[in-house]
Amino acid sequence: MKILVCITHVPDTTSKIQFTADNTKFDTTGVQFIIGPYDDYALARAVELRDQTGGKLTVLNVGGTETEPTLRKALAIGADEAIRVNSFPKDSFFVANQIAHYAKEGSYDLILMGRESIDFNGGMVHGMVGELLGIPSFSPVMKLDVDGNSVTMAREIEGGKETLEASLPLIAGCQEPIAEWKIPNMRGIMSARTKPLNVVEPISEETQAEVTSYELPPAKGAVKLIDKDNVSELVKLLKNEAKVL
Amino acid sequence: MSILVYIEQSEGKVKKTSLEAVSFAEALTSKTNEGEVIALALGSVEDSELALIGIAGASKVLHATDSRLNAGVIQAHASAIAQAFSKIGAKTLVLAKSSLADAVAARLAIKINAGLVSNVIELPNTTSGYKVKRSIFTGKAFAETDLTTDNKILAIKKNSITLKTDGSNAPVEQFEVTLSDDDFASKITATERATGEVLLPEADIVVSGGRGMKGPENWGMLEDLAKTLGAATGCSKPVSDIGWRPHHEHVGQTGVKVAPSLYIAIGISGAIQHLAGVNSSKCIVVINKDPEAPFFKAADYGIVGDAFEVVPKLTEALKAEL
Numbered sequence: 001m002k003i004l005v006c007i008t009h010v011p012d013t014t015s016k017i018q019f020t021a022d023n024t025k026f027d028t029t030g031v032q033f034i035i036g037p038y039d040d041y042a043l044a045r046a047v048e049l050r051d052q053t054g055g056k057l058t059v060l061n062v063g064g065t066e067t068e069p070t071l072r073k074a075l076a077i078g079a080d081e082a083i084r085v086n087s088f089p090k091d092s093f094f095v096a097n098q099i100a101h102y103a104k105e106g107s108y109d110l111i112l113m114g115r116e117s118i119d120f121n122g123g124m125v126h127g128m129v130g131e132l133l134g135i136p137s138f139s140p141v142m143k144l145d146v147d148g149n150s151v152t153m154a155r156e157i158e159g160g161k162e163t164l165e166a167s168l169p170l171i172a173g174c175q176e177p178i179a180e181w182k183i184p185n186m187r188g189i190m191s192a193r194t195k196p197l198n199v200v201e202p203i204s205e206e207t208q209a210e211v212t213s214y215e216l217p218p219a220k221g222a223v224k225l226i227d228k229d230n231v232s233e234l235v236k237l238l239k240n241e242a243k244v245l
Numbered sequence: 246m247s248i249l250v251y252i253e254q255s256e257g258k259v260k261k262t263s264l265e266a267v268s269f270a271e272a273l274t275s276k277t278n279e280g281e282v283i284a285l286a287l288g289s290v291e292d293s294e295l296a297l298i299g300i301a302g303a304s305k306v307l308h309a310t311d312s313r314l315n316a317g318v319i320q321a322h323a324s325a326i327a328q329a330f331s332k333i334g335a336k337t338l339v340l341a342k343s344s345l346a347d348a349v350a351a352r353l354a355i356k357i358n359a360g361l362v363s364n365v366i367e368l369p370n371t372t373s374g375y376k377v378k379r380s381i382f383t384g385k386a387f388a389e390t391d392l393t394t395d396n397k398i399l400a401i402k403k404n405s406i407t408l409k410t411d412g413s414n415a416p417v418e419q420f421e422v423t424l425s426d427d428d429f430a431s432k433i434t435a436t437e438r439a440t441g442e443v444l445l446p447e448a449d450i451v452v453s454g455g456r457g458m459k460g461p462e463n464w465g466m467l468e469d470l471a472k473t474l475g476a477a478t479g480c481s482k483p484v485s486d487i488g489w490r491p492h493h494e495h496v497g498q499t500g501v502k503v504a505p506s507l508y509i510a511i512g513i514s515g516a517i518q519h520l521a522g523v524n525s526s527k528c529i530v531v532i533n534k535d536p537e538a539p540f541f542k543a544a545d546y547g548i549v550g551d552a553f554e555v556v557p558k559l560t561e562a563l564k565a566e567l
């Protein structure tokens with residue numbers, strides 16, 4: 001089976017989010033970048049499936065040279081090869097076009113992505129790629145098993161889950177508990193250095209949306225502490241001050 | 246030009262967030278003189294539920310009654326919406342963000358050649374261009390995005406607009422959709438859903454517990470509190486990881502993002518990944534025995550104390566007051 005996993009290169013979940021003075025650019029000072037947490041679940045499941053059924057696992061990122069350490073990490077976790085589409089990811093439509101193009105070229109049986117990126121939280125790229133390729137897309141997928149050509153999935157719905165049956169090829173936007181995050185071991189890290197990381201150029205420049213400015217939420221006021229022996233005071237405050245009851 | 250609104254339903258009931266999307270679209274038409282709001286409901290929906298759509302601001306409801314649309318089959322829903330969009334000659338589609346709506350909207354964006362903005366929190370500013378404010382970095386920041394396409398899709402974040410309650414009765418028209426086998430290429434073979442409970446992503450009040458609750462056997466206390474408030478229950482990630490609570494209750498960066506009026510966090514430390522899922526709440530109450538717990542910094546009200554002592558007292562006090 002040929003598997004493609006699309007990964008994002010995003011600020012660590014503990015990062016303080018800041019923008020540069022004119023509020024038009026994300027400030028990367030002191031920020032650690034990681035594989036998107038949902039993409040990490042997708043990658044972990046893909047490694048398991050590749051080990052189970054054989055075949056090849058490719059990871060892809062649309063991004064500048066700065067994302068290469070993140071792609072190397074994916075190789076260390078177990079991907080066989082990496083593709084970097086050499087461009088800043090301008091918007092979801094732009095990214096989806098790139099992924100659809102290279103996915104078609106590689107004719108993958110299964111494409112796994114994260115349920116959403118944790119920077120722009122769109123949750124859109126998998127659906128767009130699915131429509132561009134004319135294959136089904138599912139998200140958020142919390143369980144995925146492949147048996148020959150048939151795929152059984154569990155998709156989270158509000159307040160529960162549904163079980164689905166479909167056939168390859170398909171795309172899934174993944175979330176836990178699809179697999180446990182994998183930490184690269186020494187052997188993985190060594191072998192990642194020599195695995196292929198191919199840089200390709202974007203195929204289209206078309207975009208649909210452009211960020212014109214960023215903004216931070218207003219600072220939160222100080223907490224009002226209520227004595228633990230006077231909880232009815234809290235009830236009063238919620239009713240009369242916060243007006244949420 | 247009319248605006249189309251996609252109505253999401255569950256077991257014949259219209260989702261409240263979809264009604265918010267209707268009110269959002271109505272406010273948008275008044276702002277831009279864009280014509281009327283036409284809503285599309287898919288599958289079997291009760292008449293009394295369809296009536297709510299007009300009250301929220303729609304002037305017409307299209308109803309595709311094909312029962313194969315009762316379940317949220319992503320491809321089929323996308324096809325049906327695309328047909329309605331072109332039939333009424335809309336340029337804008339508004340829907341409420343949800344796991345189903347996200348998946349459907351993304352496919353639609355390509356089908357109807359529309360720019361898609363998700364997590365929209367305000368009416369667009371159309372004085373120069375079409376600028377839409379959306380929440381990014383899981384609620385830690387906002388971005389103003391200029392949408393340059395002719396056709397547009399806006400996915401609205403919960404609680405971004407006040408629900409309109411003074412709309413009028415909207416006529417319901419049958420809408421015939423043509424669906425192909427391809428639309429049903431995947432089969433839903435089973436659905437498990439907690440029934441009779443308040444759904445977490447929709448809830449107006451959430452009572453959430455963390456590892457400080459010590460074990461699943463102590464959740465009765467939180468359920469009592471939730472029941473008193475008509476609230477949904479949530480939890481932190483470790484709590485669902487160890488299996489104390491089901492996965493769909495896990496709130497945070499990698500779980501459900503909630504935006505209730507009131508979020509009560511009990512025995513949760515307030516790790517940044519948990520806060521990411523609750524920072525859109527209007528009011529946050531924290532109960533934790535450790536005065537240094539980081540959650541207090543994100544809270545509006547706090548009680549430093551043992552949950553096992555404070556929570557039953559709080560439930561009592563609420564019962565007396567409500």
Ligand SMILES: Cc1cc2nc3c(=O)[nH]c(=O)nc-3n(C[C@H](O)[C@H](O)[C@H](O)COP(=O)(O)OP(=O)(O)OC[C@H]3O[C@@H](n4cnc5c(N)ncnc54)[C@H](O)[C@@H]3O)c2cc1C
Nearest residue numbers: 455456457481482497498499512513514518519534535552
């Ligand atoms: C990439 C990534 C993503 C993550 N995503 C999420 C996410 O989506 N959601 C999430 O929740 N976490 C997430 N986490 C985990 C997060 O970092 C924390 O580990 C987790 O939120 C801690 O859960 P907790 O507060 O329940 O437990 P703890 O940190 O163990 O805190 C327990 C709290 O209970 C208090 N307590 C103990 N006993 C009592 C008592 N009797 N009465 C009152 N208070 C008491 C303690 O003082 C303490 O503050 C993520 C982590 C990573 C790395």
Ligand SMILES: Nc1ncnc2c1ncn2[C@@H]1O[C@H](COP(=O)(O)O)[C@@H](O)[C@H]1O
Nearest residue numbers: 006062089113114116117122123124125
């Ligand atoms: N620049 C990118 N490069 C590769 N994959 C991406 C990129 N952006 C998004 N994706 C994939 O699409 C998923 C959904 O992203 P989004 O629609 O931005 O929330 C992510 O979890 C990734 O799997």
